[in-house]
Amino acid sequence: MKRILVSAIGMLFVSVGLRAEEMAPPPAGKMVAKVTLVGTTPGDKINGEIRIFEAYWGKGLKFVGNITGATPGNHGIHIHDKGDCSDGGNAAGGHYNPHGTKHGFSPRDKITNAHPGDLGNVLVDQSGNGSFSEEVVGITLAGLDPVGGRAIILHEKEDDFGQPTGNAGGRIACGIIETEQDAADR
Ligand SMILES: [Cu+2]
Secondary structure, rough: OOOHHHHHHHHHHEEEOHHHHHOOOOOOOOOOEEEEEEEEOOOOEEEEEEEEEHHHHHOOEEEEEEEEOOEEEEEEEEEOOOOOOOOHHHHHEEEOOOOOOOOOOOHHOOOOOOOOOEEEEEEEEEOEEEEEEEEEEEEEEOOEEEOOOOOEEEEEEOOOOOOOOOOOOOEEEEEEOOHHHHHHHH
């Protein structure tokens, strides 16, 4: 019954001629992965957690994150190519960029005009705390444009959306996008 209802709602969207991403986002689905962000400099106090939920009926992801211990201001945050936080986060490689697109802000510019994991910035307050919530259409954990197992990097500076990677400076924290099973196996 639930499935019938879901497809009926889906058909309603099609029938009124609107693409899903032009509508207000639907409620996020189940949590599919988590990221534990850890500072890349030994002895620093940066920590964070990002919870990742299914969105857009399995054709997108929602990222809900909290950061503590960072310097006040905006910090760029991106999904990088490799699931490796070693070497101060440098082992994560460049931005995950499966379509050879320019850098941008994927919640706004879509994966056609941004790297899928161009999540913009986290605004950190005077106490060192920040939070963000963004949704990206067209990426999945393990299907199309899979982000599972890749790293999320928090940067030193604001992502100004300039090319090629937003001028966000150094890599201050890093974590791997993991399912609960991945974390248990680790
Ligand atoms: Cu980055």
